[in-house]
Amino acid sequence: MIHKTSCLLLLPLTLIFLDFILISSLAKPTPITSLNVLTYGAKPDGLKDSTKAFLAAWQVACASPNPTTIIVPKGRFLVRNLVFQGNKCTNAPISFRIAGSIIAPEDFRVIASSLQWIMFDGVTNVSIYGGVLDAQGSSLWKCKNSGGKKCPTGAKTLLFTDSNNISIYGLTSINSQKFHIVIDQSNNVKIDGVKVYADADSPNTDGIHIGKSHSVNITNSRIGTGDDCISIGPGSTHVSIQGIQCGPGHGISIGSLGRSEDEQGVENVLVSNVDFTSTDNGVRIKTWGKYSKSFVRNIVFQHIKMKMVKNPIIINQHYCLDKPCPKKESGVEISNVRYEDIQGTSNTEVAVMLDCSREKPCTDIVMRNVNLVLQRINGSAQASCNNANGLANDVVVPFTPCLKRDMLLI
DSSP: OOOHHHHHHHHHHHHHHHHHHHHHHHOOOOOOEEEEGGGGTOOTEEEEEOHHHHHHHHHHHHHOSSOEEEEEOSSEEEOOOEEEEOTTOOOOOEEEEEOSEEEOOSSTHHHHTTSEEEEEESOEEEEEESOEEEOOOHHHHHHHHTTOTTOOOOOEEEEEESOEEEEEESOEEESOSSOSEEEESOEEEEEESOEEEOOTTOTTOOSEEEESOEEEEEEEEEEEOSSOSEEEOTTOEEEEEEEEEEOSSSOEEEEEEOSSTTOOOEEEEEEEEEEEESOSEEEEEEEESSOOOOEEEEEEEEEEEEEEESEEEEEEEEEOOSSSOOOOOOOOEEEEEEEEEEEEEESSSEEEEEEOOSSSOEEEEEEEEEEEEESSSSSOOEEEEESEEEEEOTTEESOOTTSEEOGGGO
Protein backbone atom coordinates (compact mmCIF):
# COMPACT_ATOMS: atom_id res chain seq x y z
CA MET A 1 0.00 0.00 0.00
CA ILE A 2 1.39 3.44 -1.04
CA HIS A 3 0.89 6.19 1.44
CA LYS A 4 -0.32 9.66 0.38
CA THR A 5 2.86 11.18 1.83
CA SER A 6 5.01 9.02 -0.45
CA CYS A 7 3.00 10.13 -3.49
CA LEU A 8 3.53 13.75 -2.57
CA LEU A 9 7.28 13.17 -2.31
CA LEU A 10 7.42 11.44 -5.71
CA LEU A 11 5.44 14.18 -7.48
CA PRO A 12 8.33 16.72 -7.77
CA LEU A 13 10.66 14.01 -9.05
CA THR A 14 8.11 13.01 -11.66
CA LEU A 15 7.74 16.60 -12.82
CA ILE A 16 11.52 17.00 -13.09
CA PHE A 17 11.73 13.81 -15.15
CA LEU A 18 8.94 14.97 -17.48
CA ASP A 19 10.69 18.34 -17.91
CA PHE A 20 13.91 16.50 -18.81
CA ILE A 21 12.08 14.41 -21.43
CA LEU A 22 10.46 17.54 -22.87
CA ILE A 23 13.74 19.49 -23.04
CA SER A 24 15.55 16.50 -24.58
CA SER A 25 12.91 16.20 -27.28
CA LEU A 26 13.23 19.89 -28.10
CA ALA A 27 17.05 19.88 -28.20
CA LYS A 28 17.32 17.98 -31.47
CA PRO A 29 20.35 18.64 -33.68
CA THR A 30 19.88 21.20 -36.43
CA PRO A 31 18.91 19.36 -39.61
CA ILE A 32 21.31 19.47 -42.56
CA THR A 33 19.77 19.94 -45.97
CA SER A 34 21.34 18.11 -48.92
CA LEU A 35 20.99 19.42 -52.46
CA ASN A 36 22.19 17.45 -55.48
CA VAL A 37 23.06 19.54 -58.54
CA LEU A 38 21.51 16.80 -60.71
CA THR A 39 18.13 17.75 -59.24
CA TYR A 40 18.53 21.22 -60.72
CA GLY A 41 19.42 20.04 -64.20
CA ALA A 42 23.19 19.51 -64.10
CA LYS A 43 24.52 16.84 -66.46
CA PRO A 44 27.66 14.81 -65.67
CA ASP A 45 28.59 14.29 -69.34
CA GLY A 46 31.03 17.19 -69.71
CA LEU A 47 29.02 18.49 -72.67
CA LYS A 48 25.89 20.24 -71.43
CA ASP A 49 26.32 23.61 -69.73
CA SER A 50 25.47 23.10 -66.04
CA THR A 51 26.08 26.69 -64.93
CA LYS A 52 22.42 27.48 -64.21
CA ALA A 53 21.99 24.26 -62.21
CA PHE A 54 24.89 25.12 -59.90
CA LEU A 55 23.57 28.65 -59.36
CA ALA A 56 20.04 27.35 -58.68
CA ALA A 57 21.34 24.99 -55.99
CA TRP A 58 23.31 27.87 -54.47
CA GLN A 59 20.22 30.10 -54.28
CA VAL A 60 18.37 27.48 -52.27
CA ALA A 61 21.32 26.86 -49.95
CA CYS A 62 21.90 30.58 -49.53
CA ALA A 63 18.33 31.17 -48.36
CA SER A 64 18.25 28.24 -45.95
CA PRO A 65 18.40 28.95 -42.19
CA ASN A 66 19.94 25.51 -41.67
CA PRO A 67 23.34 24.08 -42.72
CA THR A 68 23.25 22.90 -46.33
CA THR A 69 25.40 20.51 -48.35
CA ILE A 70 25.54 20.89 -52.13
CA ILE A 71 26.46 17.55 -53.67
CA VAL A 72 28.36 17.32 -56.94
CA PRO A 73 28.40 13.59 -57.77
CA LYS A 74 30.84 11.69 -59.96
CA GLY A 75 31.13 12.83 -63.56
CA ARG A 76 32.34 15.84 -65.52
CA PHE A 77 30.29 19.01 -65.17
CA LEU A 78 30.80 21.77 -67.74
CA VAL A 79 30.29 25.27 -66.34
CA ARG A 80 30.99 28.75 -67.60
CA ASN A 81 31.67 31.62 -65.19
CA LEU A 82 30.12 31.01 -61.77
CA VAL A 83 29.54 33.82 -59.26
CA PHE A 84 28.20 32.76 -55.86
CA GLN A 85 26.98 35.91 -54.12
CA GLY A 86 26.67 35.93 -50.35
CA ASN A 87 25.12 39.34 -49.68
CA LYS A 88 21.61 37.90 -49.34
CA CYS A 89 22.54 34.65 -47.59
CA THR A 90 21.52 33.70 -44.05
CA ASN A 91 25.17 32.79 -43.32
CA ALA A 92 24.21 29.29 -42.24
CA PRO A 93 27.08 26.93 -43.19
CA ILE A 94 27.19 25.79 -46.82
CA SER A 95 29.38 22.87 -47.89
CA PHE A 96 30.24 21.68 -51.38
CA ARG A 97 30.92 17.93 -51.50
CA ILE A 98 32.52 17.27 -54.88
CA ALA A 99 33.06 13.70 -56.06
CA GLY A 100 33.52 14.55 -59.73
CA SER A 101 35.19 17.19 -61.88
CA ILE A 102 34.06 20.70 -62.75
CA ILE A 103 35.47 21.70 -66.13
CA ALA A 104 35.67 24.93 -68.11
CA PRO A 105 34.91 25.18 -71.85
CA GLU A 106 37.79 24.22 -74.14
CA ASP A 107 37.67 27.64 -75.82
CA PHE A 108 39.69 29.77 -73.37
CA ARG A 109 37.95 32.95 -74.50
CA VAL A 110 34.65 31.86 -72.93
CA ILE A 111 35.81 32.39 -69.33
CA ALA A 112 38.90 34.57 -69.84
CA SER A 113 36.99 37.81 -70.33
CA SER A 114 35.62 37.85 -66.76
CA LEU A 115 39.03 37.45 -65.03
CA GLN A 116 37.72 34.68 -62.76
CA TRP A 117 36.06 31.38 -63.48
CA ILE A 118 34.51 30.47 -60.11
CA MET A 119 34.02 33.27 -57.59
CA PHE A 120 32.59 33.43 -54.08
CA ASP A 121 31.82 37.05 -53.22
CA GLY A 122 30.93 38.16 -49.68
CA VAL A 123 30.23 34.68 -48.31
CA THR A 124 30.55 33.35 -44.77
CA ASN A 125 30.94 29.79 -43.47
CA VAL A 126 31.55 28.11 -46.83
CA SER A 127 33.50 24.85 -47.19
CA ILE A 128 34.67 22.87 -50.20
CA TYR A 129 35.52 19.18 -49.89
CA GLY A 130 37.29 17.21 -52.60
CA GLY A 131 36.76 17.34 -56.32
CA VAL A 132 38.72 18.54 -59.34
CA LEU A 133 38.61 21.95 -61.00
CA ASP A 134 39.95 21.79 -64.56
CA ALA A 135 40.13 25.20 -66.24
CA GLN A 136 41.57 23.70 -69.45
CA GLY A 137 43.99 26.60 -69.77
CA SER A 138 46.72 24.97 -71.88
CA SER A 139 45.54 26.59 -75.12
CA LEU A 140 45.84 30.03 -73.51
CA TRP A 141 49.36 29.19 -72.29
CA LYS A 142 50.33 28.33 -75.87
CA CYS A 143 48.87 31.62 -77.09
CA LYS A 144 50.90 33.60 -74.53
CA ASN A 145 54.11 31.61 -75.00
CA SER A 146 53.96 32.06 -78.77
CA GLY A 147 53.89 35.84 -78.36
CA GLY A 148 50.31 36.26 -79.49
CA LYS A 149 49.19 39.89 -79.22
CA LYS A 150 45.49 39.14 -78.79
CA CYS A 151 45.82 36.70 -75.89
CA PRO A 152 43.57 37.66 -72.95
CA THR A 153 44.98 37.89 -69.44
CA GLY A 154 43.07 34.80 -68.40
CA ALA A 155 40.76 33.84 -65.55
CA LYS A 156 41.67 32.84 -62.03
CA THR A 157 40.21 29.40 -61.32
CA LEU A 158 38.81 29.90 -57.78
CA LEU A 159 38.44 33.26 -56.03
CA PHE A 160 37.15 34.03 -52.55
CA THR A 161 36.76 37.75 -51.99
CA ASP A 162 35.38 39.74 -49.04
CA SER A 163 34.60 36.46 -47.27
CA ASN A 164 34.94 34.94 -43.79
CA ASN A 165 35.34 31.47 -42.28
CA ILE A 166 36.33 29.62 -45.43
CA SER A 167 37.61 26.02 -45.61
CA ILE A 168 39.02 24.16 -48.61
CA TYR A 169 39.89 20.49 -48.07
CA GLY A 170 41.29 17.98 -50.56
CA LEU A 171 40.53 20.04 -53.66
CA THR A 172 42.57 19.52 -56.85
CA SER A 173 43.04 22.40 -59.31
CA ILE A 174 44.63 21.74 -62.70
CA ASN A 175 45.40 23.71 -65.85
CA SER A 176 44.37 27.13 -64.60
CA GLN A 177 44.43 29.99 -67.10
CA LYS A 178 45.99 32.22 -64.46
CA PHE A 179 46.14 31.91 -60.62
CA HIS A 180 44.61 28.68 -59.32
CA ILE A 181 43.28 29.68 -55.87
CA VAL A 182 43.01 33.31 -54.73
CA ILE A 183 42.13 34.51 -51.23
CA ASP A 184 41.34 38.23 -51.39
CA GLN A 185 40.18 40.54 -48.58
CA SER A 186 39.10 37.55 -46.52
CA ASN A 187 39.52 36.34 -42.93
CA ASN A 188 39.90 33.00 -41.18
CA VAL A 189 40.72 30.76 -44.12
CA LYS A 190 41.87 27.14 -43.92
CA ILE A 191 43.31 25.29 -46.91
CA ASP A 192 44.39 21.69 -46.34
CA GLY A 193 45.39 18.80 -48.55
CA VAL A 194 45.00 20.59 -51.87
CA LYS A 195 46.81 19.63 -55.06
CA VAL A 196 47.65 22.17 -57.73
CA TYR A 197 49.15 21.29 -61.11
CA ALA A 198 50.11 23.24 -64.20
CA ASP A 199 52.97 22.89 -66.67
CA ALA A 200 56.31 24.41 -65.70
CA ASP A 201 56.09 26.79 -68.67
CA SER A 202 52.52 27.94 -67.94
CA PRO A 203 52.68 31.72 -67.38
CA ASN A 204 51.26 33.40 -64.24
CA THR A 205 49.72 30.22 -62.85
CA ASP A 206 50.42 30.85 -59.16
CA GLY A 207 49.19 27.96 -57.04
CA ILE A 208 47.71 29.96 -54.14
CA HIS A 209 47.72 33.76 -53.93
CA ILE A 210 46.84 35.66 -50.76
CA GLY A 211 46.09 39.37 -50.77
CA LYS A 212 44.70 41.75 -48.12
CA SER A 213 43.69 38.79 -45.99
CA HIS A 214 44.15 37.77 -42.35
CA SER A 215 44.47 34.47 -40.50
CA VAL A 216 45.13 32.23 -43.49
CA ASN A 217 46.41 28.69 -42.83
CA ILE A 218 47.69 26.48 -45.66
CA THR A 219 48.76 22.93 -44.75
CA ASN A 220 49.70 19.54 -46.22
CA SER A 221 49.48 20.50 -49.88
CA ARG A 222 51.34 19.70 -53.08
CA ILE A 223 51.83 22.47 -55.66
CA GLY A 224 53.60 22.46 -59.03
CA THR A 225 53.06 25.35 -61.45
CA GLY A 226 54.70 27.75 -63.87
CA ASP A 227 54.86 30.55 -61.28
CA ASP A 228 54.90 30.89 -57.49
CA CYS A 229 53.67 27.88 -55.57
CA ILE A 230 52.32 30.35 -53.00
CA SER A 231 52.47 34.14 -53.21
CA ILE A 232 51.61 36.60 -50.46
CA GLY A 233 50.52 40.05 -51.60
CA PRO A 234 50.06 43.43 -49.91
CA GLY A 235 47.90 43.74 -46.81
CA SER A 236 48.25 40.13 -45.66
CA THR A 237 48.85 39.30 -41.98
CA HIS A 238 49.00 36.18 -39.81
CA VAL A 239 49.66 33.71 -42.60
CA SER A 240 50.81 30.18 -41.76
CA ILE A 241 52.17 27.85 -44.47
CA GLN A 242 53.17 24.36 -43.30
CA GLY A 243 53.75 20.94 -44.81
CA ILE A 244 54.05 21.98 -48.47
CA GLN A 245 55.73 20.23 -51.39
CA CYS A 246 56.64 22.85 -53.99
CA GLY A 247 57.94 22.20 -57.49
CA PRO A 248 58.14 22.95 -60.29
CA GLY A 249 57.55 26.66 -59.90
CA HIS A 250 59.03 29.88 -58.59
CA GLY A 251 58.96 28.95 -54.91
CA ILE A 252 57.14 30.74 -52.09
CA SER A 253 57.18 34.51 -52.43
CA ILE A 254 56.29 37.48 -50.30
CA GLY A 255 55.53 40.13 -52.87
CA SER A 256 55.97 41.72 -55.11
CA LEU A 257 55.42 44.72 -52.84
CA GLY A 258 55.84 48.45 -53.22
CA ARG A 259 54.59 48.94 -56.73
CA SER A 260 52.38 51.78 -55.49
CA GLU A 261 53.35 54.37 -52.87
CA ASP A 262 50.63 53.71 -50.30
CA GLU A 263 50.52 49.94 -50.63
CA GLN A 264 49.91 47.94 -47.45
CA GLY A 265 52.61 45.75 -45.95
CA VAL A 266 52.94 42.09 -44.97
CA GLU A 267 53.61 40.86 -41.43
CA ASN A 268 53.48 37.82 -39.15
CA VAL A 269 54.14 35.06 -41.68
CA LEU A 270 55.33 31.52 -40.87
CA VAL A 271 56.67 29.19 -43.58
CA SER A 272 57.61 25.83 -42.08
CA ASN A 273 58.26 22.22 -43.14
CA VAL A 274 58.43 22.87 -46.87
CA ASP A 275 60.23 20.80 -49.53
CA PHE A 276 61.35 22.65 -52.67
CA THR A 277 62.32 20.55 -55.69
CA SER A 278 63.75 21.99 -58.93
CA THR A 279 62.22 25.41 -58.37
CA ASP A 280 63.53 28.75 -59.65
CA ASN A 281 63.49 30.12 -56.10
CA GLY A 282 63.09 28.80 -52.61
CA VAL A 283 61.94 31.40 -50.09
CA ARG A 284 61.79 34.84 -51.66
CA ILE A 285 60.93 38.41 -50.70
CA LYS A 286 60.63 40.78 -53.66
CA THR A 287 59.92 44.51 -53.72
CA TRP A 288 59.85 47.09 -56.48
CA GLY A 289 62.73 49.52 -56.81
CA LYS A 290 60.71 52.67 -56.20
CA TYR A 291 59.45 54.85 -53.35
CA SER A 292 56.91 53.17 -51.08
CA LYS A 293 55.53 53.26 -47.54
CA SER A 294 55.10 49.49 -47.45
CA PHE A 295 56.89 46.99 -45.19
CA VAL A 296 57.72 43.32 -44.57
CA ARG A 297 58.25 42.28 -40.94
CA ASN A 298 58.04 39.39 -38.50
CA ILE A 299 58.70 36.60 -40.99
CA VAL A 300 59.93 33.07 -40.14
CA PHE A 301 61.25 30.55 -42.68
CA GLN A 302 62.10 27.30 -40.89
CA HIS A 303 62.58 23.53 -41.32
CA ILE A 304 63.00 23.74 -45.08
CA LYS A 305 64.64 21.34 -47.55
CA MET A 306 66.00 22.49 -50.91
CA LYS A 307 66.74 20.10 -53.77
CA MET A 308 68.27 21.52 -56.96
CA VAL A 309 66.86 25.01 -56.31
CA LYS A 310 68.28 27.93 -58.32
CA ASN A 311 67.94 30.63 -55.64
CA PRO A 312 67.27 28.95 -52.29
CA ILE A 313 67.24 32.16 -50.19
CA ILE A 314 66.66 35.49 -51.87
CA ILE A 315 65.65 39.04 -50.98
CA ASN A 316 65.32 41.15 -54.12
CA GLN A 317 64.54 44.81 -53.51
CA HIS A 318 65.18 45.80 -57.11
CA TYR A 319 62.37 43.78 -58.69
CA CYS A 320 60.99 45.29 -61.88
CA LEU A 321 58.92 44.21 -64.86
CA ASP A 322 58.57 47.66 -66.42
CA LYS A 323 60.57 48.70 -69.48
CA PRO A 324 62.58 50.70 -68.80
CA CYS A 325 62.92 50.12 -65.05
CA PRO A 326 62.98 53.25 -62.87
CA LYS A 327 66.32 52.14 -61.31
CA LYS A 328 65.43 53.61 -57.94
CA GLU A 329 65.90 52.25 -54.44
CA SER A 330 62.98 50.46 -52.81
CA GLY A 331 61.16 52.21 -49.99
CA VAL A 332 59.79 48.96 -48.57
CA GLU A 333 61.18 48.34 -45.06
CA ILE A 334 62.19 44.73 -44.42
CA SER A 335 62.84 43.77 -40.79
CA ASN A 336 62.87 40.82 -38.40
CA VAL A 337 63.22 37.97 -40.92
CA ARG A 338 64.45 34.63 -39.54
CA TYR A 339 65.92 31.73 -41.53
CA GLU A 340 66.23 28.60 -39.38
CA ASP A 341 67.10 24.99 -40.23
CA ILE A 342 67.31 25.33 -44.01
CA GLN A 343 69.21 22.49 -45.71
CA GLY A 344 69.84 21.25 -49.22
CA THR A 345 71.36 21.91 -52.63
CA SER A 346 71.58 24.95 -54.87
CA ASN A 347 71.69 24.85 -58.65
CA THR A 348 73.48 28.21 -58.73
CA GLU A 349 76.68 29.33 -57.06
CA VAL A 350 74.93 32.11 -55.17
CA ALA A 351 72.72 30.16 -52.78
CA VAL A 352 71.97 33.15 -50.52
CA MET A 353 71.28 36.57 -52.00
CA LEU A 354 70.26 39.50 -49.81
CA ASP A 355 69.92 42.40 -52.24
CA CYS A 356 68.42 45.09 -50.02
CA SER A 357 67.70 48.79 -50.52
CA ARG A 358 70.33 51.45 -49.84
CA GLU A 359 67.64 53.83 -48.62
CA LYS A 360 65.88 51.25 -46.42
CA PRO A 361 68.43 48.53 -45.52
CA CYS A 362 67.13 45.19 -44.30
CA THR A 363 67.39 44.96 -40.51
CA ASP A 364 67.24 42.16 -37.93
CA ILE A 365 67.95 39.38 -40.42
CA VAL A 366 68.77 36.20 -38.48
CA MET A 367 70.20 32.95 -39.89
CA ARG A 368 70.62 29.82 -37.79
CA ASN A 369 71.51 26.32 -38.88
CA VAL A 370 71.56 27.02 -42.61
CA ASN A 371 73.50 24.57 -44.78
CA LEU A 372 73.24 24.99 -48.55
CA VAL A 373 75.76 23.33 -50.85
CA LEU A 374 76.29 23.48 -54.59
CA GLN A 375 74.53 20.72 -56.51
CA ARG A 376 77.52 19.92 -58.70
CA ILE A 377 80.58 18.28 -57.17
CA ASN A 378 83.15 20.95 -58.09
CA GLY A 379 82.88 24.33 -56.39
CA SER A 380 81.08 25.62 -53.34
CA ALA A 381 77.99 27.73 -52.80
CA GLN A 382 78.41 31.45 -52.20
CA ALA A 383 76.48 34.20 -50.45
CA SER A 384 75.93 37.73 -51.69
CA CYS A 385 74.55 40.56 -49.61
CA ASN A 386 74.05 44.29 -49.93
CA ASN A 387 72.59 46.62 -47.31
CA ALA A 388 71.53 43.85 -44.94
CA ASN A 389 72.12 43.79 -41.19
CA GLY A 390 71.60 41.08 -38.62
CA LEU A 391 73.05 37.97 -37.01
CA ALA A 392 74.25 34.54 -38.09
CA ASN A 393 75.69 31.65 -36.12
CA ASP A 394 78.78 29.63 -37.11
CA VAL A 395 76.83 26.91 -38.89
CA VAL A 396 75.59 29.07 -41.72
CA VAL A 397 76.85 27.70 -45.05
CA PRO A 398 77.54 29.65 -47.12
CA PHE A 399 78.37 32.22 -44.48
CA THR A 400 76.78 35.59 -45.21
CA PRO A 401 79.42 38.26 -44.53
CA CYS A 402 77.09 41.17 -43.90
CA LEU A 403 75.54 39.35 -40.93
CA LYS A 404 77.46 39.45 -37.65
CA ARG A 405 78.21 36.28 -35.76
CA ASP A 406 75.80 35.70 -32.89
CA MET A 407 78.31 35.22 -30.07
CA LEU A 408 75.58 33.87 -27.78
CA LEU A 409 75.23 30.85 -30.08
CA ILE A 410 78.92 29.98 -30.41
